[in-house]
Amino acid sequence: MNIYVHEFKTKLKSALTWSGSIALLILVFMSMFQVFAADAAMVTDLMNSFPEELLIAFGMTDMDWSTILGFFGLVFTFSQICLAIQAANYGVGLVSIEETEWTADFLLSKPVGRTQIMTSKLLAAITSLAITQAVVWASSFAFLAIFREGQDYQVKSVVLLLLSMIVFQVFFLTVGMAISLLMKRVRNVLPISMALVFGLYILNAFGGMVGEESLEILSPFKHFAPSYIIKHTTWDWPLVMISVTLIVVSMVGSYMLYARRNIPSAV
C-alpha cells in the first residue's frame, strides 16, 4: 500500500496535466462544430477535396462532420493520440524510471518482493489513467451538450467510444512496460513511448491506405477506430480481442521479466 500511495502521489500532477490538456483539446475542437453544422454542403466539399487515401489513412471516412456524432468522432481521434502517449509514458517509465534515476537500489533493498512492487506501480498508474478518463467522460458530455447546435445524437455511441479508453490505455501501459523490460537500460522514456504510439498510429494509417488487412490489425488505433464504433454502434470485437490478448501477453511477460531482472549498478 505504501508503494501505491508513493507512486500515485508522484503521478498525480502528471495525470491532472494530461486530463486538463485533453479536456481543453475537446473544448477547442467542439467549439468549432457550429461552423461545420451550419453548412453541410461545405463539409461535403471539404471532404471531397481531400484525396481518398488521406481520409482513409486518418480514419476519417464514414464520418459525417456535419453531424455532432461524426464531429465528435473526429475529436475523439485526436484525443486517442494523447491518451495513448500518456499511457505509453506511464508504461515505459513504470519500473525503468527506478533504474534511470538509480533509485532501484533503494526500493529493491526494502523488504518487498518485485511482484508486489510491480503490482503497486501498475495500480497507481491505472488509478492515474482512470482520473484522466473520468475527466474525458465529463468534458465530452459537457461539451457535447453545449455545442450540439440543437442536434440529437446517439448516447450509446458516445458511451462505447469513451469505454474504449479503458482497453486502449491499458494496452499502451502494458505494452510500454513490456518493451522497457526487454531493454537492458532505458535512458529516456519519451522517445520510446512516442515511437510506440506513432509507430502503431502510422501502422494503422498506412495499413488503411494499402487496403488489405495486414499488420494494422496489431494496432489499437485500428481496434478502436471511432469511425467503426460510430457507424456500427458496437466495438469490432474480433479486433478488440487482439488488443486484450496483447495486454495479457505483455502483462504476464513483464512480471516474468522483472522477477529475473538484474538491476544495473550506478558504478
Added chain:
Amino acid sequence: MSIIEVNHLTKYYGKSRGIVDVSFNVEEGEIFGFIGPNGAGKSTTIRLFLSLIYPTKGEARIFGKDCITFGPEIRQEIGYLPSEVFYYEGMKVLDLLKYSASFYKKDCTQRMQELADLMELDLKRRISDLSYGNKKKVGIVQGLLHQPKLIVLDEPTAGLDPLMQHKFFNLIREENKRGATVFFSSHILGEVQRLCNRVAIIKEGSIIAIQDIKTLQKDNYKKIRVTADGLDEKRFQVEGVTELGKENGTVSLFYKGDINVLVQLIGSRKITDLTVEDLTLEEIFMHYYE
C-alpha cells in the same frame, strides 16, 4: 550462528566476470571487512545478497535462509548503504525517510529522529538540493532507522568529511555492540583496520585470503628504518629480513623474528635515527599478494 553463508557464489554479466566461486561465512556479531580494488567484485557480492542481481551459480544464505527465495523476509532485517546514493529527487528528506520506514514492521520514528540529529541532517530540505555528503547522510539514516540485525555497507565513507566519518564509525560500533553484524566493503584499508575483526580480500572476482585482523598484524613483519654512519645493508642479510634496501644512508627492511637479533646487527654504531613500526594493512597486502 553464521549470519551470512556464501557458497560457491558465481556471477557473470554475459561474458564479463563479476565474481567466481566465492565462499565465506560471516558470524553473528562480527564486523567483517571486505577489501579489494575497484572492479574486484565487492559490489557484485553485495548486490547478490540483496537479490538486486541473480547468481549464475552458487548461493548466498542470510540468517540461514536463501537470499532469493526469502528475499523480502530477509531484507526486513538488513540495512543497506550503497556506495552511490540516489533518492527520489523531488521528495523532502523527511518524506523519504518516512517512506523508507513504512516498509518495516516496527515503528522507526524515534530512531530516525535520533540518527538524523546525530548526523546533523536537515529533514526539511529537498533531496535535489542536497550535496553529495548530505545525501550520504540520508543513506546512513535510511539504512539504520529500522535497527537491522545485519548492516551492509558498500564503501560508505566516500563523501563524508573526517568528522562525520568519525561519528559514522562510532555509530557502527554502537550498532555492533547492540548486536548487529556488520559487513563492511571498502578499498580503504585504514578504515577496515580500525573497525573490523576479520577481513576477506577479493581480487579479480575471487577471494584470495580471509584472516583475523589482529593475527594478521601481530604475527607479522616489523618495518624498520635505520640511519647510521657507514652502515652496510649487506650485514642485514639474515633469516627473516625482506625488502632490504638503502637510500640516502638509511637502510630500510621488513623483519619477522627475534628482535634482539636485529639489535645486535645494528650493534654499537652511532645511530642518528631509528624507527620500528608495525606494517599497515596496506603494506601487508602489497607484500603478500602483489
